[in-house]
Structures are given as C-alpha cells and as structure tokens.
Amino acid sequence: MEEARAQFEVNVFSLAELIQLVLPHMRKQKSGRIINVSSMGGRLTTYFGAWYHATKYAVEALSDALRMETSDFDIDVSIIEPGGIKTDWGFIAADKLEASAKGGAYEEQATKAAKGMRSQYSGNMMSDPKIISRAISKAVNSRRPRPRYLIGMGAKPLVFLHTILPTRLFDYSMKHAS
Numbered sequence: 504m505e506e507a508r509a510q511f512e513v514n515v516f517s518l519a520e521l522i523q524l525v526l527p528h529m530r531k532q533k534s535g536r537i538i539n540v541s542s543m544g545g546r547l548t549t550y551f552g553a554w555y556h557a558t559k560y561a562v563e564a565l566s567d568a569l570r571m572e573t574s575d576f577d578i579d580v581s582i583i584e585p586g587g588i589k590t591d592w593g594f595i596a597a598d599k600l601e602a603s604a605k606g607g608a609y610e611e612q613a614t615k616a617a618k619g620m621r622s623q624y625s626g627n628m629m630s631d632p633k634i635i636s637r638a639i640s641k642a643v644n645s646r647r648p649r650p651r652y653l654i655g656m657g658a659k660p661l662v663f664l665h666t667i668l669p670t671r672l673f674d675y676s677m678k679h680a681s
Contacts, residue, residue: 506603507554514558519565526573535578538642539566540635543586543658547665550678551600551609551616570650581642582651586658588632593624619680630655 518539529535544552545559563582570580587593597617604613623629638652653659665673 506599507557510554510558511561514555515561515565518562522569526578529573529578530576533577535573535576536643536648537566537569537573537578537580538583538639538648539580540583540585540639541566543584543653543655543662545582545584546653546662547673548677550680551604551613552596555596567650579648580650581648583635583638583642584651584653584658584662585630585635585638586653586655586661587623587629588635588655589624589629590632591624593620593629597621597624628656 522537525535525537529537539562541562542559544556545563548556566580566582573580597620600613600620601617604610607613634654638654642648642652653662664676668676
C-alpha cells in the first residue's frame with residue numbers, strides 16, 4: 504500500500520495541486536491550456552501494473568472532467584498518452600515489481616514479467632522520448648488542441664485492440680506478452 508500511495512501522490516495528487524494553483528489565473532483571464540501527461544496505460548492495463556494503471560486511469564478521468572468544467576472559461580485540456588518510451592522507467596518498474604513480490608504468492612510470475620519488461624526496454628522497439636515534447640508542442644501551439652494525443656510505440660494498436668477484442672482475450676494477450 505505504501506507503493507500505491509506513493510504512485511498516487513506523484514501521478515495524480517501532485518498534478519491536481521499544480522492545476523489548482525494555475526486554474527484561478529486561467530479562469531480570470533478566460534483562457535489557458537492544461538496539458539497532462541498520462542500514458543496509454545490510462546486506457547488499458549498490463550500484467551502486474553495495477554497501481555500504475557489506476558493512477559493513469561485517474562489522470563484520464565481528472566483530465567476529461569476538467570476539460571468539461573473549464574470549457575466555459577476557454578481553457579483547453581489535453582492528455583498526452585505515450586506508449587513505450589525509451590527511458591529507464593521499465594527497469595525501475597521491473598526492479599520494484601520483483602522487490603514487492605519477493606517471498607509472496609506471485610514471486611515466480613512477477614520475476615518472469617520483470618524479465619520481460621527489462622527485455623523490452625533493452626531492445627530497439629521503444630520510441631524516442633522526443634515524441635513527447637513534440638506532442639506537447641502540438642497541443643500548445645494548435646489553434647484547437649485535440650483532447651488526446653496517443654503517441655509512441657504500441658500506443659495506437661494496443662488501445663485499438665483493447666477496444667475491439669473481448670476482455671478475456673485481451674487479458675490473456677497482456678498476461679502472456681512477455
């Protein structure tokens with residue numbers, strides 16, 4: 504639970520606090536743009552990613568509600584939803600997964616999943632982090648920014664598959680992907 508709280512603190516509550524700080528100024532000037540970085544993980548769930556995905560689903564819901572609530576003040580809200588990005592995140596997540604499962608009922612499966620994550624993030628399939636800054640730049644400079652920018656390795660096909668596949672088939676695919 505300590506790890507879950509930490510993830511919510513970083514991914515959701517700190518974001519909400521920043522929004523609370525800028526929103527009064529944006530409402531007063533009747534314009535503004537809020538761009539939240541979420542993840543394709545806010546639209547689908549991977550094996551052993553429950554708390555991470557819970558925070559990203561929360562960012563999606565917060566952003567969607569905020570977009571409706573602020574539209575009368577001409578404040579745009581966009582969400583950047585990256586797929587796999589070539590960073591150390593995968594290695595950090597794999598290490599935390601293994602450590603949290605050590606000695607528990609899921610140790611064997613978590614160790615296997617962590618190995619798969621390390622393999623993915625060691626390969627050349629992940630997208631360059633620059634795509635995130637380019638998407639943010641598009642959202643900032645667009646006359647009418649899109650509500651969502653689904654970008655990066657695997658994002659569009661995985662979200663599409665999550666939409667069209669039966670839930671149990673998608674779950675099976677995610678569980679056996681590594």
